[in-house]
Amino acid sequence: MTTYPAWQAGQRITAGRLRSGQPDWTSKPSDEPIASSTTLQADDHLTSPVLGGSAYTFLAQLFIGSGSSDADIRVAFDFPAGSVCHFGGTGAHPGALTSGTSGVVDFFPMRAAAPGGGGDTFLAFGISSAFNTWVRIEGTLAAAADGDLTLMWAQNAPDATETRVLAGSSMEVRRRS
Template identity: 35%
Template sequence: MPLPATRTVTGTYTNPANGEPANGTVILTPIPVVWTDTSGEQVLAGGDTIPLVGGEFSQPLVTTDADGVEPASGRYWRLEERLDGVPHRTRVFALPLGDGSPIDVTDLVAADPGAAGYTPVEGPAGPAGAQGPIGPAGPTGATGADGAQGPQGIQGPTGATGATGPQPPLGGQGAGDAVALRSTDVLLVHKAADESVASSITLQDDDHLTLPVVAGGVYALDAFLDVEADPAADILLGWSAPAGATLSWTETGISAGNTGNIGSIKQSRLDVATSSAIGIVATGSVVRPAGVLRVGGTAGFLRLRWAQSVSSTTPTVLKGGSWIRLMRSA
């Protein structure tokens, strides 16, 4: 039965002392000793002892990379050299098909005078050795530059203001006359702009100075009124409050008819239904009303009302920034 792919291996042995051909034999044995030719359906087993003729041998051998032969890898040939007068030597080689031409054994194995069993081909892998110690850590690499910052996003619209939360209850009466106040018990309103009245002595509600009051509430009142007027016209002040409310108040300003800010001070005790004329000079005067408001069973608004005391075509002006304040005490 034909063999799988073969290639002829040759060898020449010469005595280096006299140049004569060496005598002896070579033994060629496969590794492993049994191969299986699956393509040719035959088992390849054993090797051969070949005598040297004129110091030479020539032998066709199945190549170690022949197709259809098992094991598919790890196949080699063992060469035992039994030369007369020379210690025996064993070497291993792989035999590739290559171009199929005869190949000298010296091209397949390498001589090593220091190790008679030297072979250049790779044998089966040995067991893994123990892991060596971990080497020292390398230097830390330089920190990369920060990337460019992305553009700032567009701010979204401001949400609507939420409803005012419930207020805490009024504080209890202290041991003395003091009363604990909530933030909503101090009410303050500023006048948003100048307001003028000319040629009128009829009281009218101020455009801005109005504050809400609750039923049953008791409030301390004070105000700061910045006024300019014809000294002959002055200003007439009054108030309006919810039905059933009482107001005890005083003007705290110079008497009407004064032409300078130095003069008698008016501090009459007045009620909610009573108005009073206060003196104002052309360069301006300040009026500081104060009082106590007691609201009955009806809630509503406390409003400042004013007019000229004497009709004049020169306007009486209540300046922006003027204010009134209520502080609840009960």
């Protein structure tokens, strides 16, 4: 398996080459709310630059809060046009959580996502009105052009009560080739 960066015998170790193999890690410094909307929007903080012709793996860990278990949350990614992205996630099944109870935890596979969550290329997860919930999403991206890999999200069902992706949620993107 090819790893990035590819080291050659006798090559100098430099700070730049060492940094190039480290993941890009971003974290939300503050809560971000959405109310009464199922239209996917770019997250204000969870984004990472990608280079065309490179392959990446990524992991997003989201802490989600809501005052309503009816809204749930939908999650997708935006990335450069022509790229190939596959992702799946683990979290509560939509509609499975009600006030004060725990629900079914599922693995949701997704294949051949469209940039910006077009079509049905989003995942939906349940949230609770009584406690914060957690979602884990992993995936791969073969970037066709320079641009950004950006988390997108919205309520899965419109509700006037805010759904929030909480401070401390994070995304790690690692270049593989």
